[in-house]
Structure formats: C-alpha cells, structure tokens
Amino acid sequence: xxxxxxxxxxxxxxxxxxxxxxxxxxxxxxxxxxxxxxxxxxxxxxxxxxxxxxxxxxxxxxxxxxxxxxxxxxxxxxxxxxxxxxxxxxxxxxxxxxxxxxxxxxxxxxxxxxxxxxxxxxxxxxxxxxxxxxxxxxxxxxxxxxxxxxxxxxxxxxxxxxxxxxxxxxxxxxxxxxxxxxxxxxxxxxxxxxxxxxxxxxxxxxxxxxxxxxxxxxxxxxxxxxxxxxxxxxxxxxxxxxxxxxxxxxxxxxxxxxxxxxxxxxxxxxxxxxxxxxxxxxxxxxxxxxxxxxxxxxxxxxxxxxxxxxxxxxxxxxxxxxxxxxxxxxxxxxxxxxxxxxxxxxxxxxxxxxxxxxxxxxxxxxxxxxxxxxxxxxxxxxxxxxxxxxxx
Amino acid sequence: xxxxxxxxxxxxxxxxxxxxxxxxxxxxxxxxxxxxxxxxxxxxxxxxxxxxxxxxxxxxxxxxxxxxxxxxxxxxxxxxxxxxxxxxxxxxxxxxxxxxxxxxxxxxxxxxxxxxxxxxxxxxxxxxxxxxxxxxxxxxxxxxxxxxxxxxxxxxxxxxxxxxxxxxxxxxxxxxxxxxxxxxxxxxxxxxxxxxxxxxxxxxxxxxxxxxxxxxxxxxxxxxxxxxxxxxxxxxxxxxxxxxxxxxxxxxxxxxxxxxxxxxxxxx
Numbered sequence: 001x002x003x004x005x006x007x008x009x010x011x012x013x014x015x016x017x018x019x020x021x022x023x024x025x026x027x028x029x030x031x032x033x034x035x036x037x038x039x040x041x042x043x044x045x046x047x048x049x050x051x052x053x054x055x056x057x058x059x060x061x062x063x064x065x066x067x068x069x070x071x072x073x074x075x076x077x078x079x080x081x082x083x084x085x086x087x088x089x090x091x092x093x094x095x096x097x098x099x100x101x102x103x104x105x106x107x108x109x110x111x112x113x114x115x116x117x118x119x120x121x122x123x124x125x126x127x128x129x130x131x132x133x134x135x136x137x138x139x140x141x142x143x144x145x146x147x148x149x150x151x152x153x154x155x156x157x158x159x160x161x162x163x164x165x166x167x168x169x170x171x172x173x174x175x176x177x178x179x180x181x182x183x184x185x186x187x188x189x190x191x192x193x194x195x196x197x198x199x200x201x202x203x204x205x206x207x208x209x210x211x212x213x214x215x216x217x218x219x220x221x222x223x224x225x226x227x228x229x230x231x232x233x234x235x236x237x238x239x240x241x242x243x244x245x246x247x248x249x250x251x252x253x254x255x256x257x258x259x260x261x262x263x264x265x266x267x268x269x270x271x272x273x274x275x276x277x278x279x280x281x282x283x284x285x286x287x288x289x290x291x292x293x294x295x296x297x298x299x300x301x302x303x304x305x306x307x308x309x310x311x312x313x314x315x316x317x318x319x320x321x322x323x324x325x326x327x328x329x330x331x332x333x334x335x336x337x338x339x340x341x342x343x344x345x346x347x348x349x350x351x352x353x354x355x356x357x358x359x360x361x362x363x364x365x366x367x368x369x370x371x372x373x374x375x376x377x378x379x380x381x382x383x384x385x386x387x388x389x390x391x392x
Numbered sequence: 393x394x395x396x397x398x399x400x401x402x403x404x405x406x407x408x409x410x411x412x413x414x415x416x417x418x419x420x421x422x423x424x425x426x427x428x429x430x431x432x433x434x435x436x437x438x439x440x441x442x443x444x445x446x447x448x449x450x451x452x453x454x455x456x457x458x459x460x461x462x463x464x465x466x467x468x469x470x471x472x473x474x475x476x477x478x479x480x481x482x483x484x485x486x487x488x489x490x491x492x493x494x495x496x497x498x499x500x501x502x503x504x505x506x507x508x509x510x511x512x513x514x515x516x517x518x519x520x521x522x523x524x525x526x527x528x529x530x531x532x533x534x535x536x537x538x539x540x541x542x543x544x545x546x547x548x549x550x551x552x553x554x555x556x557x558x559x560x561x562x563x564x565x566x567x568x569x570x571x572x573x574x575x576x577x578x579x580x581x582x583x584x585x586x587x588x589x590x591x592x593x594x595x596x597x598x599x600x601x602x603x604x605x606x607x608x609x610x611x612x613x614x615x616x617x618x619x620x621x622x623x624x625x626x627x628x629x630x631x632x633x634x635x636x637x638x639x640x641x642x643x644x645x646x647x648x649x650x651x652x653x654x655x656x657x658x659x660x
Binding site: 005006007008009010011012013014015016017071074075076077078080081083084086087088089090091094095096097098101181184185186187188264265266268269272273276331333334335336337338339340 | 422423424425426427428475478480481482483484492497506508509510511512513514515530531532533534535536538539540541542543544545546547548553554609610611624625627628629630631632
C-alpha cells in the first residue's frame with residue numbers, strides 16, 4: 001500500500017429528491033403507456049384493442065392528473081408555483097423541468113378532449129334519458145353537440161384520430177422529459193446517459209401495461225354489466241407486456257454495459273453501487289419483476305388469468321422499485337464525501353410515505369370519478385358487440 | 393352547422409376567459425425572461441460591472457480551525473446543522489509518515505455553472521462580476537440546482553425553504569468588504585479578489601503558483617482555485633466505502649452508529 005487516506009470530518013448535504021419523485025415518474029410513465037395502448041385502436045386501427053381503448057384512455061387521464069400533485073408536494077415553496085410560469089424563461093432550452101410543466105398541462109387537456117370525442121354520442125343518449133340535473137351535466141359534457149347523425153359520428157371519430165395522433169408524441173414526451181431531467185445532470189454518474197429518456201419510456205410501457213392488466217379485468221368483472229373478464233384480452237396484454245419487457249431489457253443492457261464497462265473513471269462508483277445492491281437488483285428487479293412476466297407472456301401461462309395478474313402486479317411494482325433505485329439510488333452516490341449516503345423517507349409530513357399514499361388515494365378517487373362520469377361500460381360492451389357482429 | 397357554431401362559441405368563451413385570467417395574473421407579477429430583480433437592474437442582482445471575483449485557497453496555510461465555517465454561519469445566518477462552507481479534515485500517508493490535510497470547500501462560482509441553466513424559475517443566476525447567487529424570494533424549492541451541482545454545495549435552507557449556498561458574501565463585497573470567511577481566516581489561506589485587477593492578490597497568486605480546481609472533468613470551470621491540493625484528498629470524494637463505517641460495521645457498531653446518526657438528523 002503506497003498511501004492511505006482517512007476522512008476525519010466532513011459535511012455532506014441532504015439530497016433534494018425524496019419518495020415523491022419516483023412515485024411521480026411511475027405515474028407519468030404508466031399514463032404514457034396507457035395512452036399508447038389506447039392509441040393502438042384509435043390511431044393505428046388495431047381492432048383487437050378497441051374494447052379497452054376507452055378505459056385505457058381514461059386511466060391515462062387520471063394518472064396524469066394525479067401525477068403532478070407529487071411534484072407540488074415535493075416543492076419546498078409550493079405557494080410560489082406561479083413563479084414557474086412567470087420567470088426564468090431564458091432557461092427554457094436548458095431546463096428539462098421547464099419543458100415538463102408545459103407538457104404536463106397540455107397532455108391531460110388533450111386526453112380530455114379525445115375522451116370527450118369518444119364518449120360524446122353516449123353523453124347525448126344519457127342526456128336524453130336522465131332527469132333534470134343529469135340532463136344539464138351530460139349536455140355540458142357534449143359541449144353542445146347533440147347531433148347523432150353518421151356524419152357527426154364520423155367527425156367524432158376523425159377528431160379522436162387527430163387528437164390521438166398528436167397525443168402519441170406528446171405522451172412519449174411527457175414521460176421522456178423525466179428521463180431528460182435525470183439524464184441532463186452530469187454530476188450524477190448513474191443518471192447522466194443519453195439513454196435515460198429511452199430507458200424511462202421502455203420501463204414506463206412495462207409498468208403501464210402491468211397496471212392495465214390488473215385494472216381492466218377488475219373493472220370488467222366487478223364494475224361492468226358484462227360481469228365477465230375478457231381472457232383473450234388478458235392473454236394479449238400479457239404478450240404485449242412481454243414485448244415491452246424485451247425492449248426494456250435491451251435498453252437497460254445497453255445502459256449498464258456502457259456505463260459499467262466503457263465509461264470513464266466515475267464508472268467505479270457505479271460499479272461499487274451495483275456490487276452493493278447486486279442481490280436485490282438481480283433477484284427482485286430482474287428475475288422476479290422482469291424475467292418471470294416475460295416467460296408468462298411468451299408461453300401458455302398467459303392463458304391462465306391469475307398467473308397473468310401476478311405478472312402484471314410484479315412488473316408494476318418492479319418498475320416502481322426501478323424508479324426508486326434510479327432516483328434515490330443515484331442520489332446516494334457520493335460526490336464530496338466518502339461512502340454511500342442513506343435515505344429513509346419520513347412517515348409523515350411533506351415528501352413522506354403518508355403523502356405518497358395520499359396521492360394514491362387521490363388516484364383511486366379520480367378513477368372512481370371518471371368511471372362514474374364517462375359511460376366507459378356501455379362503450380366497451382358496444383365494442384364487444386361490434387366485434388361479435390364482425391365475426392359473424 | 394348550428395351545432396358546430398355552438399362548439400366554436402364554447403371554445404371561444406373558454407379561450408377568452410383563460411386569456412383574461414392570465415392577463416390579470418401577469419398584471420400583478422410581470423412576466424419575465426429572467427426575474428424581477430434582474431429586470432429592475434437592482435445593483436444586488438447585477439453586481440460590479442467589469443470585475444470578476446475569484447477565491448484562491450492556499451492549502452499550505454490552512455490549519456483546519458473552522459473559523460471560516462463559523463464566521464460564514466454568523467454572517468449569513470445559516471441555520472443550525474447547515475453550512476455554506478466548511479473545512480474537510482483528512483489524514484494522509486501511512487504511519488509513521490502521516491499528516492493531516494485540510495480542504496476548505498464552498499460554492500465554486502463556476503464560469504459555466506451546472507446549477508444555473510437548469511433553474512426553472514430563474515431564481516439562481518450569475519451576476520456580471522461572476523458571483524452565482526440565489527434569489528430566495530423567487531426560488532420555489534424544486535431542488536434541481538441542488539441535484540445539478542457536482543460539488544454538493546447547495547442545500548435547502550431550513551429557514552427560507554429555498555435553495556441556498558455561498559454567495560461570496562455579496563452583501564459585504566458590494567460595500568467594499570471581504571467575505572466573512574476571508575476576513576476571519578487566521579492563516580491567510582483564503583484570498584479573495586478581482587482577477588481583472590492585475591495588481592490584486594488573487595491575480596498575483598494565480599500568476600505565480602500552480603493552481604488546480606475541483607472536478608475539472610465536469611467542465612464547469614470553477615473560480616475557486618487551490619494551491620497545493622493533494623490528489624489523495626480529492627480521491628476520497630469518489631470513495632464509495634467509508635473506512636470508518638466499514639470498521640464500525642465489522643466490529644458490530646453499525647446499529648449504534650445509525651441510531652446516533654438518526655438522532656443527529658432529527659435534532660437538526
């Protein structure tokens with residue numbers, strides 16, 4: 001040994017981003033994925049996904065309405081939110097956070113209008129059937145267009161197509177920018193890779209599909225008048241999930257092989273981090289949460305709904321863990337003090353476990369609200385009827 | 393056609409009311425590319441034109457007394473448990489050839505700061521004299537600048553609940569005084585001045601001694617220069633294993649150590 005250095009005393013700062021941020025990333029990612037899946041039918045015309053396109057669109061909407069609440073909770077001065085819109089526009093080209101908030105505003109508005117175009121004929125019918133208050137409410141939801149002629153329905157369809165087509169890049173951007181936020185930080189050896197937006201998008205498709213695998217059968221079985229799970233759709237989603245996992249694994253493989261092997265001197269910090277977390281990462285993140293659902297999706301196991309639900313659950317949870325490991329794990333890597341930092345989220349208060357759970361509570365409430373307002377069930381049943389007629 | 397018109401009028405009304413709401417809010421707070429202080433050409437925001445302030449840290453003279461740490465806390469009313477500057481204390485060498493090495497650390501007031509361009513509210517910016525400052529009346533506390541700083545020299549101030557860091561004591565410098573840490577440094581290790589003034593002490597030191605900066609590879613071009621900086625000390629920054637923690641873990645002290653840490657964190 002030539003020399004030895006020992007730290008006697010130093011100070012390191014508390015890292016700024018806590019549990020809210022991985023949760024936010026998970027919400028936006030899952031929203032983008034749900035939107036893309038809804039676009040399979042609305043934009044690309046894949047009839048197979050038509051029955052779940054409407055409900056997927058609504059899930060994309062609620063996830064994205066609930067997501068920014070995490071960000072507001074993370075702010076130390078949430079009362080100054082207007083400052084974001086008023087000041088600092090000279091930093092627009094270099095601050096991905098600046099792009100993000102604009103995307104976060106535009107995207108849910110676009111989804112809302114797309115959902116309105118999709119469900120307008122149902123609102124018109126509901127308005128006719130409902131009592132006084134219901135009539136007013138559903139008439140407002142039609143935006144004053146009560147025409148049900150084939151031309152009007154065709155115009156709804158075209159509007160849905162156009163908004164869906166605009167929405168695809170917007171959905172990719174609304175989650176891709178979160179990857180930019182991290183990737184732009186050259187001070188963080190784990191985050192700083194141009195692959196970060198793509199990695200985030202790939203894992204988002206995984207978590208979003210996993211979430212839909214859990215939610216759609218639940219809605220169909222317990223909340224729909226059909227009372228029947230479309231097991232073919234569950235199997236189709238399991239295969240789709242498996243393909244998204246393939247994309248995710250390819251991205252992560254590229255990221256890790258380059259950053260651990262061919263990067264400059266700072267790769268040692270990353271190497272050390274993954275060595276420390278090797279077992280957790282390999283067994284939980286990769287084996288349980290990615291490889292097992294991958295096998296389910298590409299084998300006959302996909303025809304056993306319970307197995308697919310398990311696969312959906314572990315991928316959704318697994319991607320949440322991945323977001324945590326990236327955001328929190330990246331911040332634990334030392335910059336000016338030896339040793340990894342530690343972070344345990346507080347139980348109560350701002351940016352805490354309770355605030356994150358409260359955000360999930362908001363999400364569940366919003367899901368209930370849109371399920372009440374939008375005639376998703378009738379539209380889904382109509383799609384199934386249409387598919388049956390098509391087959392005959 | 394009538395239906396189309398009604399939708400159009402609905403959208404028109406919506407757009408008009410949103411526009412009015414925006415106009416009303418912008419009347420109270422003017423829309424700005426920068427921030428209100430910079431737009432108003434407030435001297436505290438613009439700084440001293442024509443000057444470029446830097447600091448030279450002569451490590452041959454630092455004795456690790458932490459007088460700078462204390463003076464900074466008092467001058468800038470830094471909350472307890474938080475620091476704008478401090479001196480890292482290390483031991484280098486192998487017994488019996490061992491010596492202590494000190495590394496005073498502060499914001500590097502980089503020429504190309506990583507923290508400024510990512511700020512979404514324009515709260516942090518570089519003055520014309522090179523001092524990087526934070527406007528704590530504008531900052532919304534998102535923490536992006538804290539994440540972006542490669543030197544970990546920004547933190548959330550517990551009192552103001554905004555990003556905070558060393559500002560070279562701009563409030564003193566603008567009155568012709570030295571930063572508090574420089575004023576109090578008993579060994580004269582901290583030297584501050586205008587590098588554009590060729591007769592200044594900093595210009596003389598930079599001309600006569602080899603200097604180095606921290607984390608040069610980050611490309612931020614720090615304006616805090618070190619004389620006699622030992623590579624062995626900076627290597628510690630990238631060490632992912634804390635020797636002290638390793639020993640404690642091996643001897644079964646880990647749990648106790650965690651408890652002490654948690655208590656310290658809870659007590660601020």
